[in-house]
Structures are given as C-alpha cells and as structure tokens.
Amino acid sequence: MASPFIEIQVGERIVKITNPDKVYFPERGLTKRQVVEYYLAVGDGILRALRSRPTTLERWPGGVFEGAKLSTRVDNKGDAFYQKRVPKNAPDWITTARIDFPSGRSADEVCPVELATVAWAANLGTLTFHPWPVRSDDVDHPDELRIDLDPQPGTDFDDAKKVALSAVRELLDDLGYVGYPKTSGSRGVHIYVRIEPRWTFTEVRAAALAFAREVERRMPDLVTTKWWKEERGEEIFIDFNQNARDRTIASAYSIRPRPHAPVSAPVTWEELPDVDPEDFTVETMPARFAALGDVHATIDDRAFSLEPLLEMVERDEADRGLGDMPYPPNYPKMPGEPKRVQPSKEARPTSG
Known part of the structure; x- marks a missing residue:
C-alpha cells in the first residue's frame, strides 16, 4: 500500500509530507506533521538563522524514542545521523553550496534560501539544523x-x-x-x-x-x-x-532531540536573567513567536x-x-598547534 502523505503550500512550493501522523516525540505525542508546522510557525526566524548558509541536517527519521542514539564516527549504527551532503533524491529547487572539509574533501550541502527547504528537510526527519558561519557567496570567510x-x-x-x-x-x-x-x-x-x-x-x-x-x-x-x-x-x-x-552549532529555533521537544530559543539580554530553557519547546515557541516575532530580527543590521x-x-x-590550543581530533595538524595529547596520556620521562 502506498505511504500516506499530505501536501502543503510553502511559499511558491508544494511540499509533500509523508507519514504525517508518525510520532516523533512519544512523551509529548508530537507527530512529524507537528514538527513541520512548528518550523512554518517560526518561519521568519529559522530562515534568518539559515539563509544562504551551508547546513548540515541532523536527521531522526525514527523519531526520539527511548534508547535512540545518534551515529558517530566511532559507532555508525545509531538511529539518527548527520547528513552533510545533499540527498541524491532532493528536488531540483533545493539550493546547495560547495564546502571544503578540513580533510581536503568537498561536498555540496543543503543551503536554504526559502522556507520550503526547511519543510522539505523536516519531512526527512531533520530535527536540528547545523548551519556553517558563512554564506554561500563566500564559504571561506565567516560572518x-x-x-x-x-x-x-x-x-x-x-x-x-x-x-x-x-x-x-x-x-x-x-x-x-x-x-x-x-x-x-x-x-x-x-x-x-x-x-x-x-x-x-x-x-x-x-x-x-x-x-x-x-x-x-x-x-x-x-x-x-x-x-x-x-x-x-x-x-x-x-x-x-x-x-x-x-x-557547527544548532541554529536558533532548531528542535533538539530530547523527549520534551525543546528548541534553541533566541532571547533578549533583558529576558536572560529569568530564562528557563525548559520553557521553550515545539509546543510553546509558536505562541511566543506570534506575540514577539523574532527577537533577533536585527542581528544582520x-x-x-x-x-x-x-x-x-x-x-x-x-x-x-x-x-594556540589543540584542534578537535579529526583535524589535520595545524600550524602553531601544541601537541594534541591529553595530559593524562602524555608520556612521562623515565628516571635513571
């Protein structure tokens, strides 16, 4: 039997949402459709955070169920994974940017310029968006x-x-x-x-x-x-x-893969003293956004x-x-970098 789906209008695009009733957050009963609807509700904010930025997709296609784990370089058998290269079956309207990794390899990453890209990625199980700190017109100089x-x-x-x-x-x-x-x-x-x-x-x-x-x-x-x-x-x-x-860091408005569906929430300096991160979730952020808009709307000014x-x-x-200080372990040795050996494992000189 064909997979059930719905189609939603996002700007000029029609985005197909497959299995819209699939539960992504069992503790809260939140479905894939609600995840997509969340991103549409904070559309101006998430797009401001991602616009024209090469973006790694953190995909949880099975949802955030008990015992689910993220694949790593050491263990690639997890239930979720980071997708750095644009999926081969991506629609032709999905924009990309070519980026170079520290290893010298390159990849074409998803590079959102319209909200439909966010909805399309959410349909793939993307909960968290990890944008590079660069724009597609100059991927070697962070902004x-x-x-x-x-x-x-x-x-x-x-x-x-x-x-x-x-x-x-x-x-x-x-x-x-x-x-x-x-x-x-x-x-x-x-x-x-x-x-x-x-x-x-x-x-x-x-x-x-x-x-x-x-x-x-x-x-x-x-x-x-x-x-x-x-x-x-x-x-x-x-x-x-x-x-x-x-x-990369989880973008503003990104959903985090924890049972109560929290989100990375932009706040003002005036709010910060009283902020409790548990208050910002997929369920609560749309109302806040509707009332306040994007509190980081001036970030590009x-x-x-x-x-x-x-x-x-x-x-x-x-x-x-x-x-300098050490780079992360997957980086090649960098000019001026000290020894990349944690102190407890560094060889000690022998006496005598």
Missing part, C-alpha cells in the same frame, strides 16, 4: 563569531547565564560589539556576533580563543578555556573550537571588525606567552 558557553559536570544553565550576563556582556561592550544570546536547547548559552566576512576560519577561531581567555581572566573561578575535559573541573567551558572550519580581538591574540602571545 559570525560564535561564543559557546558549555556547562561542565557540577555546573548548570544558571552558571552559564551568570557568565553570559557578567563577563561576556561586559567584554562585548568593551569591544563595541552587539551580541545576540540564545539557549542551546539543553544546558548551555550561545551568543552570536555578526562580523565582517574578511577573515579566515583560522583567524576567527583565534579571535574566539582570545575572547574566551579574557572572559576566563575576568571570572577565573567559574570559566575555563582548557580543551581537555579532565582539566576543566566544575566550570563553564567556552568552546572556542566551535569556530573552526566544519564545526551591523557587522563588526575582528581587529580588536586579533590585537588581543597578539598581546596574549607577546605579553603572556599564550599560543
């Missing part, structure tokens, strides 16, 4: 600095908020930057800053590391930039490597120079002797 506040064991969202509202916001003000905060959809806080697209990934990552180190200096008891987990302790890790090539942060990079090296 976004991403500050990722990642709570480590023993810390939580409230600690991430404390860092964001004090040292991070103060430093943004000192630099003359405007940052746009959002919940990660889990325990973290993300802050985005639009930058002029004239620096390389290497330079943007170096700037992010300098920013992180300055926040660490201002809040040494709660913030860490240590790359190795065994060294971090109960602190908020600022993940500078999220600014490296081919590293101005782009900032990285020069103040790159000057901090030079000062860190010249005055403090601080060089």
Whole structure:
C-alpha cells in the first residue's frame, strides 16, 4: 500500500509530507506533521538563522524514542545521523553550496534560501539544523563569531547565564560589539556576533580563543578555556573550537532531540536573567513567536571588525606567552598547534 502523505503550500512550493501522523516525540505525542508546522510557525526566524548558509541536517527519521542514539564516527549504527551532503533524491529547487572539509574533501550541502527547504528537510526527519558561519557567496570567510558557553559536570544553565550576563556582556561592550544570546536547547548559552566576512576560519577561531581567555581572566573561578575535559573541573567551558572550519552549532529555533521537544530559543539580554530553557519547546515557541516575532530580527543590521580581538591574540602571545590550543581530533595538524595529547596520556620521562 502506498505511504500516506499530505501536501502543503510553502511559499511558491508544494511540499509533500509523508507519514504525517508518525510520532516523533512519544512523551509529548508530537507527530512529524507537528514538527513541520512548528518550523512554518517560526518561519521568519529559522530562515534568518539559515539563509544562504551551508547546513548540515541532523536527521531522526525514527523519531526520539527511548534508547535512540545518534551515529558517530566511532559507532555508525545509531538511529539518527548527520547528513552533510545533499540527498541524491532532493528536488531540483533545493539550493546547495560547495564546502571544503578540513580533510581536503568537498561536498555540496543543503543551503536554504526559502522556507520550503526547511519543510522539505523536516519531512526527512531533520530535527536540528547545523548551519556553517558563512554564506554561500563566500564559504571561506565567516560572518559570525560564535561564543559557546558549555556547562561542565557540577555546573548548570544558571552558571552559564551568570557568565553570559557578567563577563561576556561586559567584554562585548568593551569591544563595541552587539551580541545576540540564545539557549542551546539543553544546558548551555550561545551568543552570536555578526562580523565582517574578511577573515579566515583560522583567524576567527583565534579571535574566539582570545575572547574566551579574557572572559576566563575576568571570572577565573567559574570559566575555563582548557580543551581537555579532565582539566576543566566544575566550570563553564567556552568552546572556542566551535569556530573552526566544519564545526557547527544548532541554529536558533532548531528542535533538539530530547523527549520534551525543546528548541534553541533566541532571547533578549533583558529576558536572560529569568530564562528557563525548559520553557521553550515545539509546543510553546509558536505562541511566543506570534506575540514577539523574532527577537533577533536585527542581528544582520551591523557587522563588526575582528581587529580588536586579533590585537588581543597578539598581546596574549607577546605579553603572556599564550599560543594556540589543540584542534578537535579529526583535524589535520595545524600550524602553531601544541601537541594534541591529553595530559593524562602524555608520556612521562623515565628516571635513571
């Protein structure tokens, strides 16, 4: 028997939704159709987050059921997976962008320019969209600095908020930057800053590391930039490597694969002190969006120079002797990078 489907009008496109009643979030009883309808309800916001950006699709075609897991490089037998290359059966109106991975390989990734692309991807089981910090007309020069506040064991969202509202916001003000905060959809806080697209990934990552180190200096008891987990302790890790090539963060308005269907929610600085990330879900966000619109609607109004942060990079090296930090393990050895060996596994000199 043919698979049941519905067709919905999205802009100028007709998008087919197969098995619309398939349950994606059993705990909430949410179906594939409701996932698609959620993305249409926040359409202006999700499209602003993704427009013209090469985007990796995090697909959960079986839904978020108990025991479901995401495939990894080590174990590719998961129930969900990241799709970096555009599916072979994609409609001819799906736009793509050619991107280069650190390995030297290339791929054509989905690059949304219209909301119908989001609906089409949601029909494939895409819950989370992971856009690159670049636009399709210049895929080698990021236009976004991403500050990722990642709570480590023993810390939580409230600690991430404390860092964001004090040292991070103060430093943004000192630099003359405007940052746009959002919940990660889990325990973290993300802050985005639009930058002029004239620096390389290497330079943007170096700037992010300098920013992180300055926040660490201002809040040494709660913030860490240590790359190795065994060294971090109960602190908020600022993940500078999220600014490296081919590293991505769940976009604003993306659904996260947790039982209660949370979403990564843009918020204002004024709201952030009282924010509880559990309040933002597939079920609650449409009403908020209908009432407030996209609270990050002005994010593209101005782009900032990285020069103040790159000057901090030079000062860190010249005055403090601080060089680069390790890249993620799947990257080739990078110029100036220290040894990529976690301290507990580093060989110790033998005595005698």
